Amino acid sequence: xxxxxxxxxxxxxxxxxxRDDRTLFSNLGFRLERGQALILEGRNGSGKTSLLRILxxxxxxxxxxxxxxxxxxxxxxxxxxVHTAYxxxxxxxxxxxxxxxxxxxxxxxxxxxxxxxxxxxxxxDLYGFEDVLTRNLSAGQQRRLALARLLVTDTVLWILDEPFxxxxxxxIKSIENLLDQHTxxxxxxxxxxxxxxxxANTTIQRINxxxxxx
Amino acid sequence: xxxxxLTRAFALLLKRDLVLAVRHRAEMINPLxxxxxxxxxxxxxxxxxxxxxxxxxxxxIWVAALLAALLSLEGIxxxxxxxxxxxxxxxxxxxxxxxxxxxVLAHWLITGLPLLVIxxxxxxxxxxxxxxxxxxxxxxxxxxxxxxxxxxxxVALTVGLRKGGMILSLLVLxxxxxxxxxxxxxVDTAAAGLPVTAHLSLISxxxxxxxxxxxxxxxxxxxxxxx
Amino acid sequence: MSLNEFFxxxxxxxxxxxxxxxxxLVLLINVILPLRQRKKxxxxxxxxxxxxxxxTT
Amino acid sequence: xxxxxxxxxxxPKYFYRISGRLIPWLAIAFVLVTLAGLYYGLVKAxxxxxxxxxxxxMFIHVPAAWMSMFVYVVMATAGAIGLIWxxxxxxxxxxxxxxxxxxxxxxxxxxxxIWGKPMWGTWWVWxxxxxxxxxxxxxxxxxxxxxxxxxxxxxxxRAVAILALVGVINIPIIHYSVEWWNTLHQGPTxxxxxxxxxxxxxxxxxxxxxxxxxLYYAFVVLMRARCEVLERERHTGWVRxxxxxx
Numbered sequence: 001x002x003x004x005x006x007x008x009x010x011x012x013x014x015x016x017x018x019r020d021d022r023t024l025f026s027n028l029g030f031r032l033e034r035g036q037a038l039i040l041e042g043r044n045g046s047g048k049t050s051l052l053r054i055l056x057x058x059x060x061x062x063x064x065x066x067x068x069x070x071x072x073x074x075x076x077x078x079x080x081x082v083h084t085a086y087x088x089x090x091x092x093x094x095x096x097x098x099x100x101x102x103x104x105x106x107x108x109x110x111x112x113x114x115x116x117x118x119x120x121x122x123x124x125d126l127y128g129f130e131d132v133l134t135r136n137l138s139a140g141q142q143r144r145l146a147l148a149r150l151l152v153t154d155t156v157l158w159i160l161d162e163p164f165x166x167x168x169x170x171x172i173k174s175i176e177n178l179l180d181q182h183t184x185x186x187x188x189x190x191x192x193x194x195x196x197x198x199x200a201n202t203t204i205q206r207i208n209x210x211x212x213x214x
Numbered sequence: 215x216x217x218x219x220l221t222r223a224f225a226l227l228l229k230r231d232l233v234l235a236v237r238h239r240a241e242m243i244n245p246l247x248x249x250x251x252x253x254x255x256x257x258x259x260x261x262x263x264x265x266x267x268x269x270x271x272x273x274x275i276w277v278a279a280l281l282a283a284l285l286s287l288e289g290i291x292x293x294x295x296x297x298x299x300x301x302x303x304x305x306x307x308x309x310x311x312x313x314x315x316x317x318v319l320a321h322w323l324i325t326g327l328p329l330l331v332i333x334x335x336x337x338x339x340x341x342x343x344x345x346x347x348x349x350x351x352x353x354x355x356x357x358x359x360x361x362x363x364x365x366x367x368x369v370a371l372t373v374g375l376r377k378g379g380m381i382l383s384l385l386v387l388x389x390x391x392x393x394x395x396x397x398x399x400x401v402d403t404a405a406a407g408l409p410v411t412a413h414l415s416l417i418s419x420x421x422x423x424x425x426x427x428x429x430x431x432x433x434x435x436x437x438x439x440x441x
Numbered sequence: 442m443s444l445n446e447f448f449x450x451x452x453x454x455x456x457x458x459x460x461x462x463x464x465x466l467v468l469l470i471n472v473i474l475p476l477r478q479r480k481k482x483x484x485x486x487x488x489x490x491x492x493x494x495x496x497t498t
Numbered sequence: 499x500x501x502x503x504x505x506x507x508x509x510p511k512y513f514y515r516i517s518g519r520l521i522p523w524l525a526i527a528f529v530l531v532t533l534a535g536l537y538y539g540l541v542k543a544x545x546x547x548x549x550x551x552x553x554x555x556m557f558i559h560v561p562a563a564w565m566s567m568f569v570y571v572v573m574a575t576a577g578a579i580g581l582i583w584x585x586x587x588x589x590x591x592x593x594x595x596x597x598x599x600x601x602x603x604x605x606x607x608x609x610x611x612i613w614g615k616p617m618w619g620t621w622w623v624w625x626x627x628x629x630x631x632x633x634x635x636x637x638x639x640x641x642x643x644x645x646x647x648x649x650x651x652x653x654x655x656r657a658v659a660i661l662a663l664v665g666v667i668n669i670p671i672i673h674y675s676v677e678w679w680n681t682l683h684q685g686p687t688x689x690x691x692x693x694x695x696x697x698x699x700x701x702x703x704x705x706x707x708x709x710x711x712x713l714y715y716a717f718v719v720l721m722r723a724r725c726e727v728l729e730r731e732r733h734t735g736w737v738r739x740x741x742x743x744x
Contacts, residue, residue: 020650021733056305059441062652082307090298096237097230105230105299108223109306149302367664371644371657381643385661388636389668392675399682420671431664434581438656447541451551456616460555460609464562467605468714471598475721482728486741489732 008069008083009033010055010157010188016063017050024050025212026063030205034156037179037189037202042209048192049089051209052161055190056086082111085155087163091146095135099126099145102134103152110153120151125174139166147175150182157188164195223308224316231320234293241289246328249282253336264341271340272401275350276357278336279329280390283361284383286325290317290366291373291436300373301440310433318359318366318429326358342405349404349414353397356417363428364389370435393420510727511736513587517720524717532710539703546700555613557703561711562606563627566634567669569599569715573641574666577659587723589655590730592662593645594722598715600638606631626680630673637665651730 009031016026024047032038040048053059055066057073057080066073073080086092093102103117121127124144126137134142143166150158158179164172176198179189183202191197197204235242256274257267294300294317303313333354337347368386372378400413450457539557546553573595580588610628611621622628641658648654696704731737 023733053441058301058304058437078307078309081305084305086301086305088298088301090296090301092298092302094230094234094293094297094299096234101230101233105226106302108219108226109302109308111219111307367660371661372647375647377647381640381647384636384643385640388633388640388672389664391633392668392671395675395679399679423667427667431660435657435660438653438660441653450554451545453550453552453554453616456552456612457554460558460612463608463612464558464605467601471601471718472721475718475725478725479721479728482725482732483741483744486728486732486737487744490738490742 007033008156008188009067010190011067011070012055012064013067014064015051015054015061015066017047017054017059018062019047019050025209028064028207028212030207032157032188032190032205034186034188035183035203037183037191037197037199037204039197039204039206040190040192040209041206042211046209048209049161052086052088052159052190052192055157056084056159057081083155084157084159085110085150085153086159086161087146087149088161091142092149093134093142093146095133095142097134098131099134099137099148100130102145103148106149107152110155113152113154115151117152120148121145123151123174123178124148125171140168140171143167144171144175147178151178156186157190158182160189160191160193162192162194164193220308220312223306224312227313227316228320231317232323235320235324241286242324242328245282245286245325246332248285249278249329250332250336252278252281254339257340268341268343268405271337271342272346272350272405273398274340275333275336276353276394276398276401279333279354279358280361280387280394282329283325283358283365284386286321287362287365287369287382287386288373288379289325290321290362291369295373295440300436304437304440310436311429314366314370314429314432314436318362318432321366322359322362326354326362329358330354342401345407346401346405349410350401352414353400353417356414356421357393357397360393360417360421360424361390363424366432367428367435370432370439372439373436374439393417396420510587510731510734514724514727514740517724521717521720524713524720528710528713528717531706531713535703535706535710538699538706543699543703544697549617552613552616553700555609556700557707559606559609559613560704561708562602562609563631564708565711565715566599566603566606566631568712569595569602570634570637570662570669571666573599574659574662577655577662581656581659586652586730587727589652589659590723590726591719593655593658594719594726596638596641596645596658596662598718598722600635600642602711602715603631603635603638607635624680626677629680630676633672633676634669637669641665 011031012029014026015028017024028051030038040051042048050059054061057066057077060074068076068080068083092106093099094105097105099121100117103120107117115123118127118130121130124147126141126144126148129137129141134145137145143163147160147163160179163175163179167175172195179191179197180199180201183189183199189199189202253275256270260266260270291300294303304310306313330351333350334347337350342350365386368382368389369378371385372382375381396413396416400410400417403410403413448454448458535557539554543554545551573592576588576592576595579585580592607628610625610631614623614625614628615621641661644661645654645658648657728737728740
């Protein structure tokens with residue numbers, strides 16, 4: 001496993017993504033360091049989700065590479081995944097498990113940190129729901145549970161696809177706080193969002209995929 | 215990642231799938247019911263002549279087991295795909311093939327093992343002699359894991375498709391042919407009172423081969439299906 | 442050997458010539474299909490290119 | 499360096515040009531070898547002392563059966579190359595092989611069945627080779643169905659490669675198991691669809707036809723691969739130019 005130092009970087013070089021014969025973006029590059037957030041903007045279908053999935057390593061770029069500490073992520077495999085956490089469109093939680101069971105599984109899939117599962121639930125305002133079947137939670141609560149997965153493993157890069165979907169104003173605010181804390185502690189973020197993302201203490205880079213394509 | 219945490223992930227995933235299965239009992243019972251139903255339809259279709267039944271019995275039971283397994287296969291990955299937990303497995307810091315193995319093991323415990331338990335009853339219904347029933351049990355014990363293992367590759371390839379079910383049977387059933395041949399003829403041979411060591415070692419070889427290759431192929435297929 | 446004998450194939454004419462006929466058919470189909478596909482594709486692509494040019498001007 | 503060379507060789511444009519030049523020569527060679535094979539097979543070779551003239555179906559059936567296996571192996575190999583080295587051209591060759599292989603399998607099945615009629619008196623016997631071919635046909639159809647079901651053609655090609663690899667491991671096992679099953683369930687009295695005690699006069703046309711089928715496969719797979727390349731590269735400049743000059 002590679003050790004991540006303080007000057008870890010995530011770099012994209014000349015990325016290209018083609019879907020259904022349409023080039024969504026090409027020659028896209030950026031460099032993300034600890035403490036920074038990358039915010040992707042653009043119309044629906046401009047390739048935000050595709051780019052995030054490429055950053056995760058789920059999807060292969062049609063051209064170009066992504067490097068983590070100057071090593072191609074497709075060569076790193078699990079050694080890259082151990083530093084990343086992804087919350088996609090789909091929550092990645094099982095409705096027929098309780099929040100605690102869901103988090104326990106999420107924790108086992110990565111490198112556990114010191115936060116207890118109960119603390120993680122408390123941070124996303126789900127304390128007291130740990131033994132209810134997730135099916136019986138509201139959409140906003142389910143989304144918060146999905147985001148709680150970020151808190152139970154020791155990761156650097158959080159990749160978030162529309163994290164604020166179904167959240168109310170208070171929910172958004174508390175999640176923004178969590179994100180801000182993460183970058184302050186030396187984490188990185190890659191986020192798409194329809195809402196404005198307010199991160200007071202974070203250096204933000206924006207990429208607008210619609211403008212890039214034009 | 216240490217092997218310790220890998221073992222924990224394996225155990226937790228296995229437990230998770232078993233818990234989910236218990237909370238969805240119907241899905242567990244359907245293939246079993248199907249297995250019993252199909253087998254008991256045969257005497258109605260071809261007549262209840264004991265000699266005839268005994269002759270076709272091994273084949274019928276094994277074909278029914280094949281179809282019952284096919285019916286349950288999609289359950290391995292479908293719901294995990296739909297709620298996004300499957301992509302979390304691909305993004306874990308553990309080898310995906312090991313996680314796949316945990317899921318396949320769970321699938322076998324949920325659907326394969328019940329077939330095994332109920333099969334002596336079906337053997338009796340079709341008039342198989344005692345020795346043959348014992349061999350039937352042995353072939354199912356060695357063979358049903360192969361069904362789950364090979365099936366997992368097929369499901370992994372079709373899990374992203376809307377009409378994956380039809381294609382799944384086309385992909386998987388031809389690959390089941392060798393197992394069907396060896397297993398059914400083992401029971402047949404046992405019913406005739408002959409030794410079946412050769413058959414059983416062939417089935418074991420299939421199991422070993424499937425066990426070593428299928429998780430890798432399944433993991434690769436999942437990566438492709440989710441990309 | 443006479444031509445008649447040749448076509449008669451020792452009484453197996455039907456089987457032998459049907460087999461060879463089907464073989465010929467299969468081989469021809471596999472040549473014609475890609476030829477037609479290529480022609481259609483090139484036509485489609487040319488039309489699409491012309492349309493694209495008209496749209497931009 | 500080595501890698502670069504191969505990637506250039508495998509560039510779609512280069513492939514399209516070279517294959518265009520190669521196809522006519524392969525086609526001519528195919529016609530010549532086939533004519534020779536037919537002459538030796540239908541005219542020169544004497545009737546078989548047991549099967550009379552019906553055995554001449556062998557000159558199609560056996561090469562077609564060989565090709566059905568051969569093409570599957572080519573498909574799996576090309577698929578593996580595409581998967582490992584991400585060479586798009588290999589993916590194209592793999593998927594172009596699938597339908598040709600399926601046609602060869604179909605041909606082997608139909609001619610086997612027609613050959614069986616005078617031998618066995620029925621159109622279908624569960625003979626080992628025919629049964630294997632039938633299962634092989636299912637394997638091919640699975641590959642084709644999977645490719646057509648997946649919308650994104652790059653993903654489809656990679657999925658198909660995995661399936662072809664799984665299939666190619668299974669084919670020998672299926673083959674062996676079917677042979678085994680066949681000897682269990684049928685006495686040795688039934689003559690198998692097999693080369694009659696082969697004589698040089700029969701071997702020559704058999705080999706000629708085998709070569710002819712290989713040549714045929716070579717130029718037809720190139721033709722199909724060219725179409726696939728055009729389809730995939732339809733948005734590139736060179737394909738548009740090509741289309742408009744035609």
